Amino acid sequence: MPIVGVANKITANRQRVTDTGGTDSLPFVSGFYSPCRDQLPFFSLPRTVDRLGSTIVRQGDGEVWRELAILGAVVAGLSVVTGAFGAHGLERVAEEWPEATRQKRLENWDSAARYQMYHGLAILLAVALCQHSGSRLASISAWGFGLGSLLFSGSLYLYALTGITKFGAITPLGGLVWIVAWSSLAIALGKASGSPQPD
Known part of the structure; x- marks a missing residue:
């Protein structure tokens, strides 16, 4: 009978997907398989994210960690440059600034340089944890420290140099990042163990 043939075909498809590890665990679709289903964003997004995370971990002892280590060194190194400029060269530039905002702009420059240094070192700490445990969260935290430095310190540098207060709206975004x-680094440290093991 045709109905029996269709049922057998569906059963065969389900068995084939199970054997290849592709069965979806969602209850309302687990009884039906279609090759087109994996092309839909709803079904493919979780798998894409998981594959991306796995790729990052597999590359942990290669280019990704080197890039993060370079990023940390650059962020920390540039903070030394900006800090030195703030201590020795910025005051001459500040002589042309309005008296009402001069001190605040100098203080913001100093804060930007200090926090940039802290988070450049934090990137290197996250890289060390990445290499030790293969932690995805540590990788995320390292990139977050870099992005936060760009937003937080970068906006303070721009405000100090230009006096444009609108740059101050970007600073809290950097702090949030x-x-x-x-938080990601704290969780990664809590999960870290003696043997390399992804989150």
Whole structure:
């Protein structure tokens, strides 16, 4: 009978997908398989994210960690440059600034350089954890420290140099990114063990 043939075909498809590890665990679709289903964003997105995370971990001892280590060194190194300029060269530039905002702009420059240094070192700490445990969260935190430095310190540098207060609206975004990055690093440290093991 045709109905029996269709049922047998569906059963065969389900068995084939199970044998290849492709069965979806969602209850309302687990009884039906179609090759087109994996092309739909709803079904393919979780797998794409998982594959991306696995790729990052597999490359942990290669280019990804080297790039992050270079990023940390650059962020920390540039903070030394900006800090030195703030201590020795910025005051001459500040002589042309309005008296009402001069001190605040100098203080913001100093804060930007200090926090940039802290988070450049934090990137290197996250890289060390990445290499030790293969942690995806540590990788996320490292990139977060870099992005936060760009937003937080970068906006303060721009405000100090130009006096444009609108740059101040970007600064809290950098702080928020840092909070997320530090939280990710804390979780990664809590999960770290003696043997390399992805989150």
